[in-house]
Amino acid sequence: MSQRVPVHVEVNGRGYDREVEPRRTLADFLREDLGLKGTHVACEHGFCGNCNVLLDGAAIRSCLMFAVQAGGRSVETVESLAGSDGELDELQLAFTEHHALQCGFCTPAMLLTAKQFLRENPGVTDARRIREAINGVICRCTGYQQIVAAIAAVAQAQQTAHSIRIETAPPVRVAQDTR
Amino acid sequence: MSVGRLEGIEQHPAAARIATETALKEAGRRWVGKSMNRVEDPRLLRGEGRYIDDITLPGMAHAAVLRSPHAHARIVSIDISRAERLPGVIKVLTGADVAATAAPLPSFGAGPIIQDMIAVEKVRHYGETVAAVVAEDRYIAEDACDLIEVQYEPLPVVLDPFAAQREDAPRVHEKLGSNVAYERTFTFGDVDGEFAAAEHVVRAELNWPRSTGMPMDTNGAIGDYDRGTGVVTIYANSMSFTYFHWLIAGSLKIPASKLKVVPVAAGGSFGSKFFMHKVPTFAGWLSMATGRPVKFIEDRITHIASNDHCGSDRFYDAELAFDADGTLRALRIDCVDDYGAYLQFGTGTHGNGLSQIVGPYRIGHVQYSLHAVLTNKNQQGAYRGFGAEVSNWMLERLVDMAARELGMDRIELRRRNLIAPDQFPYRTPTGNIYDSGNYPAVLDRLLELADYEHWVAERDKARTEGRHLGIGVVASNERSVFSSTEFWFWFDQPDFTPTASPESASLQIDPTGQIVVTLHSQAQWGNSPETVVAQVVAEEFDVDPTSVVVTYADSQHALPGTGPGGSRYTVMVSGAVAGAATQVKEKIKRIAAHQLEANENDLQFRDGGIEVAGSPDQRLALADVALSAYMFRLDLPADLESGLAAQSTYDHPLTTVPSEDRSDLGIFYPFVGHAWHLAVVEVDVETGKLEFLHYCAVHDAGTVVNPKTLTGQIIGGTIQGLGSALYEEYRYDEQGRLRNETFEHYHLPSSLDVPTMTVAHQETPSPYTPYGIKGAGEGGRMLTPAILSAAIEDALEPYGVRVTSLPITAEQIVAWAAAPAGGDAR
Numbered sequence A: 001m002s003q004r005v006p007v008h009v010e011v012n013g014r015g016y017d018r019e020v021e022p023r024r025t026l027a028d029f030l031r032e033d034l035g036l037k038g039t040h041v042a043c044e045h046g047f048c049g050n051c052n053v054l055l056d057g058a059a060i061r062s063c064l065m066f067a068v069q070a071g072g073r074s075v076e077t078v079e080s081l082a083g084s085d086g087e088l089d090e091l092q093l094a095f096t097e098h099h100a101l102q103c104g105f106c107t108p109a110m111l112l113t114a115k116q117f118l119r120e121n122p123g124v125t126d127a128r129r130i131r132e133a134i135n136g137v138i139c140r141c142t143g144y145q146q147i148v149a150a151i152a153a154v155a156q157a158q159q160t161a162h163s164i165r166i167e168t169a170p171p172v173r174v175a176q177d178t179r
Numbered sequence B: 001m002s003v004g005r006l007e008g009i010e011q012h013p014a015a016a017r018i019a020t021e022t023a024l025k026e027a028g029r030r031w032v033g034k035s036m037n038r039v040e041d042p043r044l045l046r047g048e049g050r051y052i053d054d055i056t057l058p059g060m061a062h063a064a065v066l067r068s069p070h071a072h073a074r075i076v077s078i079d080i081s082r083a084e085r086l087p088g089v090i091k092v093l094t095g096a097d098v099a100a101t102a103a104p105l106p107s108f109g110a111g112p113i114i115q116d117m118i119a120v121e122k123v124r125h126y127g128e129t130v131a132a133v134v135a136e137d138r139y140i141a142e143d144a145c146d147l148i149e150v151q152y153e154p155l156p157v158v159l160d161p162f163a164a165q166r167e168d169a170p171r172v173h174e175k176l177g178s179n180v181a182y183e184r185t186f187t188f189g190d191v192d193g194e195f196a197a198a199e200h201v202v203r204a205e206l207n208w209p210r211s212t213g214m215p216m217d218t219n220g221a222i223g224d225y226d227r228g229t230g231v232v233t234i235y236a237n238s239m240s241f242t243y244f245h246w247l248i249a250g251s252l253k254i255p256a257s258k259l260k261v262v263p264v265a266a267g268g269s270f271g272s273k274f275f276m277h278k279v280p281t282f283a284g285w286l287s288m289a290t291g292r293p294v295k296f297i298e299d300r301i302t303h304i305a306s307n308d309h310c311g312s313d314r315f316y317d318a319e320l321a322f323d324a325d326g327t328l329r330a331l332r333i334d335c336v337d338d339y340g341a342y343l344q345f346g347t348g349t350h351g352n353g354l355s356q357i358v359g360p361y362r363i364g365h366v367q368y369s370l371h372a373v374l375t376n377k378n379q380q381g382a383y384r385g386f387g388a389e390v391s392n393w394m395l396e397r398l399v400d401m402a403a404r405e406l407g408m409d410r411i412e413l414r415r416r417n418l419i420a421p422d423q424f425p426y427r428t429p430t431g432n433i434y435d436s437g438n439y440p441a442v443l444d445r446l447l448e449l450a451d452y453e454h455w456v457a458e459r460d461k462a463r464t465e466g467r468h469l470g471i472g473v474v475a476s477n478e479r480s481v482f483s484s485t486e487f488w489f490w491f492d493q494p495d496f497t498p499t500a501s502p503e504s505a506s507l508q509i510d511p512t513g514q515i516v517v518t519l520h521s522q523a524q525w526g527n528s529p530e531t532v533v534a535q536v537v538a539e540e541f542d543v544d545p546t547s548v549v550v551t552y553a554d555s556q557h558a559l560p561g562t563g564p565g566g567s568r569y570t571v572m573v574s575g576a577v578a579g580a581a582t583q584v585k586e587k588i589k590r591i592a593a594h595q596l597e598a599n600e601n602d603l604q605f606r607d608g609g610i611e612v613a614g615s616p617d618q619r620l621a622l623a624d625v626a627l628s629a630y631m632f633r634l635d636l637p638a639d640l641e642s643g644l645a646a647q648s649t650y651d652h653p654l655t656t657v658p659s660e661d662r663s664d665l666g667i668f669y670p671f672v673g674h675a676w677h678l679a680v681v682e683v684d685v686e687t688g689k690l691e692f693l694h695y696c697a698v699h700d701a702g703t704v705v706n707p708k709t710l711t712g713q714i715i716g717g718t719i720q721g722l723g724s725a726l727y728e729e730y731r732y733d734e735q736g737r738l739r740n741e742t743f744e745h746y747h748l749p750s751s752l753d754v755p756t757m758t759v760a761h762q763e764t765p766s767p768y769t770p771y772g773i774k775g776a777g778e779g780g781r782m783l784t785p786a787i788l789s790a791a792i793e794d795a796l797e798p799y800g801v802r803v804t805s806l807p808i809t810a811e812q813i814v815a816w817a818a819a820p821a822g823g824d825a826r
Ligand code: FES
Pocket: A040, A041, A042, A043, A044, A045, A046, A047, A048, A049, A050, A051, A052, A061, A062, A063, A064
């Protein structure tokens, strides 16, 4: 096969240097090369969003991006959410409280997509806005209603702690459109 | 056989009660009935669900398949030499290898309808596997598939299930001599007499097209052949391997004792992983052929084009006879079902529908004719509802038509025909019974919750403003817990007549007092087996449910099991766990009575221990009892052995054998829930877009184990039904090529397409099941197709639209509005 090329990617705050085939998808790179199995592929053709990860803070389809395209950039996967002892973060807790997951397959992508929404729109509880934000992630189990409720619950909690959140939110940059 | 109240079976007072914490307390329970967060969730939320593709074995290779571009063609030759030479390719296999080393896949179907893992001699549908590549990685395996050269001789294609029945139609299976795999007419009661006597008859041709469960996680397996022991280990996300692993062994030509199927969690099934045998068999076979562990996971296109689990594809000619006062009298149904190229489950999906063919209504006479036809399409399998969702849509369409014919309110017509609370257990014309219910109470609750009158006024007002609001109100029963007779009562001399569908559990309290339950059929797939088990154990032992550990046995260590399907699992696993718990509790009581010098009858389980009722200081923690049970034999009553474990197999609690002449199909699906939905939609006739103004659902699934997760199942199922109603249909072109094999062209409901629902639960406990639970995993999907048909029809009343086929696409709505039909549409 084609020559491997070196790539440096920051994933969940840690830098990785690897050699990959240019055609290797970011999803396969995360799952197979880094062992981060929380990123799931369900269609591999860009329509279900189950493979979403955050690239420089914005949700992208990791099945449609090559690992080399993520070179020099920063990726967040579902593994970044819980504490090192496995303690769930507030969004994850809201998901279980509202029964926002059944099989759990779409859940990592839902969480990350919601994470971006909540960072960019802290305190926004409007169901329509939330539905628009997660529209690119297909869930076959839940019918979405409880997912919307879970995200809204976190947004509600943000309203009281709004200023703190703005300060601690990472800078948001617009990812290049890879679709 | 008479229809109606069943004598000889204990009658249950059909008290409907609302599922609340108060009801829970009244029932004397603490955990079964309590809304609790799922114990499965934390690992899934962390991305640690350990689905099939997350598992990697040392030295593991990867497989990809080449799919047929033809719907029907003879395989003239296959040249694999270029593929074999590609670096990284381990082996390329074709139908010739299958024919030489494996037996056909298992099938419950009639006649010589043989399906192989890879097509031998000819392909019978677009997407059928013609070759497989095993390589060092998936990229190379897929590259190599492109290098395989297959020469096909295209054969005439048969796609239309009516044309397929003609004498001169091309044969899908030559050895069958016809494309009609099976035909039969069942008559229950005096159908002709009732039709002759009835004052009205409505008749409709209805079409329900094939769609599929489409889980986000496709079907996958890893085969791992150990040449030393001869054992083939298969990790698979199949749901029900305990029931059929011996059949996989048959396909692999190995003794069942040399096969070990290890259950792996699935990212959704909805039927697609029910009796899922092809993919695990394939992975096991590839491992045997290469001597390497081999992972085979369907990619999405393989899952769509080549999976074996399409839903029904039916053409009904259906009639309903009724009187001017609204009394529904008889049903006459003729159904052509396009099964596709194979018939793995026989005609079980129609057997399923016959369990509740009269719905919640007192219809006393039924005739049902089935023509199961083979065509050059993907074969059918299971999809949430297993055929009963289709017959329910058909029935509710007929009832809406009857209401229109009589000029009677749809709800009033239904109400007049509901089986009354004092008629349970109720025998339906086919012989299946409904165990319990209070149908009017569910309806009343819906009307109250949905504020029906308000929406009628809104609709009428909108109509005067030229807006198109429509209301749908439909009912459904939800049969749960199958025995297996629905698969074979079609045949006078069936080859195989199973009547068992057990579920088992093992329960152990380890020496530290930790309760461990082992399940024997599946790993979770989106349902909540571990939470259900935890709740039952908590109920039985009065322990914290989150402390209960649940594990899954592999097939070499499994007790009898059947797996989730037909809304059976919660009922059956609860029975098995309660059975094992009872045995362990007995032993604990004996030990505690001995050690506390107390009377067994005075002991109660409380808060992780056992104590003398009324004197909590006379108490042993479960850990104390467990330790002495394992380590201090001489502290036990003399006749007890060491250890603290039990296993229990729970069989279907209420099933009977069909009569010889099949005038009575027996009791085969008796725990029957009930539901009503109400939807209000606004239709934009310019764009065909629907907006949901209101959606309300009330379900009675007997005793609710966990209201939170049951609500989740209802909403999820309802939205899946919305997909079937509005978007989903496999479309084949005239050459039989599937035209929508990607998510770009097969639209699944997204977050913006769906309503926010109000869901409420009623409870009419089953008198026959543990705690009175009824199954409820499929209920939602049983209603949405009918309710959306009704609501859209109502909204488009000015155009005289009649919905007789699905899906009701936006294009269809626009076309209707542009050219008012004033009669049957499509
Ligand atoms: S896996 Fe479906 S969009 Fe990437």
